[in-house]
Amino acid sequence: RHELLSGAALNMRKRRGDLIGVAAAVCGKIFYESDPEISEAIDFIEYYPHSLRLLEQQTSLKLSPLGVVLVIPPWNFPIAIPTGGVAAALACGNTVLFKPSPLAFPLGAEIAKCFWDAGIPREALQLVTCEDGNLIQTLSGHPDVDAIIFTGGTQTALKLLEKRPDAELSAETGGKNATIVTAMADRDQAIEHVLHSAFSHSGQKCSATSLLVLEREVYEDTTFRRQLLDAIQTLKVGSVWNFSNKMGPLIREPLADLRKGLENLEPGAGTSANGASVGAESWALQGKCDETNPKLWYPAVKWGVRRGSFSHQTEFFGPLLSVMRAESLEDAIKIVNDTAYGLTSGLESLDPREQKLWSEKIKAGNLYINRVTTGAIVLRQSFGGMGLSAIGAGIKAGSPNYAVQFCKIEESEAPTQGPLREGSPCKARLLFLARNWQSQLARNEHAEIRIELHKTIQAIYSCLFQYEREFSGEQDFFRLRGQDNLFRYLPVGKVTVRLHPDDGLFETLIRIAATRIAKCTVEVSLPPNLNNSVTEFLASREGKNLCDTVNFHTETDEELAKRFSTTNPATGIDRLRYAHPARVPKTIHQAAAKLGKYISRHVPLSEGRIEMLRYLREQSISVDYHRYGNLGEREV
Structure with missing residues (x-):
């Protein structure tokens, strides 16, 4: 699969002149604007398979295709953006429905040919023609569509969610x-x-x-x-x-x-x-x-x-x-x-x-x-925004994590762990808890929850290790002379962990622990009359040690849904975290969709390299520190 994608990149290199000409004729794009856009498209095709290979080095993970991915690109970047979406979805093994903008359809057809001529089956990459209105009514709402990659206006993205509130939508939208x-x-x-x-x-x-x-x-x-x-x-x-x-x-x-x-x-x-x-x-x-x-x-x-x-x-x-x-x-x-x-x-x-x-x-x-x-x-400079400029998980195009959101992820063995440095009081508390639970299990305590608690301990170690290694600092993947290009992760804000009667102990504890590791504010939302082994553990001394300053709210689904629209930071929701897609009620999906709020509903994993992504957002910073070629004190 990845070799076929390399062939598509080669086809784009060979057809650079043709693509520039079509972009000029159809979209009115100046030649020197289209030329680097084609280079970006080639980079997308070659980088996304590479990023997946790096993630597959996490031996605890097993990646498989998500299913059918609908790619809806804009007309203003008619080569790079559609190519990036198609390449990311294909790299994961998905079937792709590629719907170019009606204003740039001839370019979409040329892009599809680059993939088809490289050996990508037409059944795997299907070129779709329809007006945008029919798109929203028919394609995006179809139950066989597993994910949507959209770039365009904020209002259009919200209409997509209105038609399909439970859609896994990755949307890069407007900007001021x-x-x-x-x-x-x-x-x-x-x-x-x-x-x-x-x-x-x-x-x-x-x-x-x-x-x-x-x-x-x-x-x-x-x-x-x-x-x-x-x-x-x-x-x-x-x-x-x-x-x-x-x-x-x-x-x-x-x-x-x-x-x-x-x-x-x-x-x-x-x-x-x-x-x-x-x-x-x-x-x-x-x-x-x-x-x-x-x-x-x-x-x-x-x-x-x-x-x-x-x-x-x-x-x-x-x-x-x-x-x-x-x-x-x-x-x-x-x-x-x-x-x-x-x-x-x-x-x-x-x-x-x-x-x-x-x-x-x-x-x-x-x-x-x-x-x-x-x-x-x-x-x-991985690309993507915040606020109304990004609807979905907010993972940036061209980043190390972009393609993996179009994969199913399962765990096949214990998660990655490694040595940990001294850190914050929160980290020290979590380490103390994990080590204390280990000692208790060694003394054959907690027999009825032994498996769940052991899995939680492994997950806490993995999340702490991956946070230190991957998520806590700034990274410069290129180290260019005269220009810093920094990639960093920021906490998403307040994470509301919603409990469900079917949630297991591990699914609950790791969501709370990972939120704290990411330095987010965490609150736990419980449905009325929930009383089971999970709530009993949270009410115990061990649970209170984990939750510490966490706020607990008992509320119905309807009451929770109303909190999406509040402007009060104390009661509002930045990110809602469920433990399984099937446990998110329709009421919650609809309330979140109206405002473009993201609901993280992936099954919690022990592997911190993936689980921590649910509580962080990405940011890129590019700084030209040279002065007309003079590096100043940086030369030293």
């Missing part, structure tokens, strides 16, 4: 991405980066910079404003067949939100963070449509965009940049985080203190410092 420029930035460099981030592919990238947030000193710098606008106006706009042009036409005439953004200003003045009055937004550069082509638009820049306004909160997907003023970096971070999205974010600052503050506070999946916010490379 921002670049912050502080007074400590190299302003010439910032202009160069913003120019590319905002207007490459005519702003039709989910990663494109849509908001430019300037610290007050930069905002009031007339030279910076003049140079920024001059640079934007140098962009040549026109036919993709004229190779001097840097911007081509849109895929279609602007839809309602983009047209409103391109043609209208919001009236009225606003206030800044410190209460000072700010004027109404104005055109720094008014976009215009080519008289001969209604799809061809020139760049537009709005100046003085207000907090909470239409231009602040709305994803446009076009050549429109909204400029906002911030009083400080902290204020700028608040402006950026005030949107519901969290896909990409950029910072232009040479101050390492500002870089540290920003990377700790900004809510986005891909962070970029002193570089452009587009052009993520497989594994180097």
Whole structure:
């Protein structure tokens, strides 16, 4: 299977020119935009089988196909994104239903040919044609579809879940991405980066910079404003067949939100963070449509965009940049985080203190410092967001964990364990508990739960070991000279462990323990009148030692479902964890689907390399630390 995929990658290399030409003719994509996209597609095909081989080195795991995977890619990256989804699903041995965007179907057909001509059976990779409306009504709701890979609008993803609330959906959705420029930035460099981030592919990238947030000193710098606008106006706009042009036409005439953004200003003045009055937004550069082509638009820049306004909160997907003023970096971070999205974010600052503050506070999946916010490379900058920018488990495309979510995972032997370092009080408590339980089992105590408790002990050791080895620190898989590319895991927030009458002791204890190892806040939700051996153990001294500060809630399914919609952090739900898919009631699925909330319902595993993924989210940080090739103190 993996050899056949290598053949598909080779076919893409051979057909690079043809794919570039079709992308230009069908999608209006500039040649130099399509060329690296094909390289990314090849990387996807070759990396995903490699990532699975690495996971299969965990001898405790047995991977098998999930079944049927529906791949629904967008039109804006019509080569890389569909290829990545298809390659990930095929690498796991699944049958793939590949439904390209109607706006880019000829490219989808060419991609399918690359796989078919490499020997992938047409029964394993089926090319599907249908309008998007029929897609939601027919394909996504079909009970034989085991997983859906979707890239596109947030509302479309929510409609997919509305039709099939229990779908295993991996969706990379919209973004309202921002670049912050502080007074400590190299302003010439910032202009160069913003120019590319905002207007490459005519702003039709989910990663494109849509908001430019300037610290007050930069905002009031007339030279910076003049140079920024001059640079934007140098962009040549026109036919993709004229190779001097840097911007081509849109895929279609602007839809309602983009047209409103391109043609209208919001009236009225606003206030800044410190209460000072700010004027109404104005055109720094008014976009215009080519008289001969209604799809061809020139760049537009709005100046003085207000907090909470239409231009602040709305994803446009076009050549429109909204400029906002911030009083400080902290204020700028608040402006950026005030949107519901969290896909990409950029910072232009040479101050390492500002870089540290920003990377700790900004809510986005891909962070970029002193570089452009587009052009993520497989594994180097694994791609995917947070908030409304990611619906599903939030595992990033091109990451070490992406393909495995389309596998069934079973355990064939004891989990991986290894030496542990001294650590946090939580770790010390869990180690003490595990060792104490071992001693009790050696004395033939807990005979009635011996097997379950022994399995829990092994799982705690494995989760602690894998957290130390894989999940607790930052990793740079490439170590490029002049650029850091850091991959790290963050706790998902608050995990609600929901108990069910059929849950076993191991399934309950390891969910609580793993949540604590991941440094998440944990709460346990119990249905009314649940009284069995599991609840008895949790109420015992041993159970209380494990749960420590854990909050317990007794609530019906209906009461639990209502908590999805609350905005109160104390009662809201960041992630709901069940022990089996069949134990999740329809009521819970429907409530979560309305808001795009993810329910983790995989059977708990003893192997920490997989189990810990249920409580963590991924983040990539890319930092250009060189200064025009000079490495500074890093050279030392």
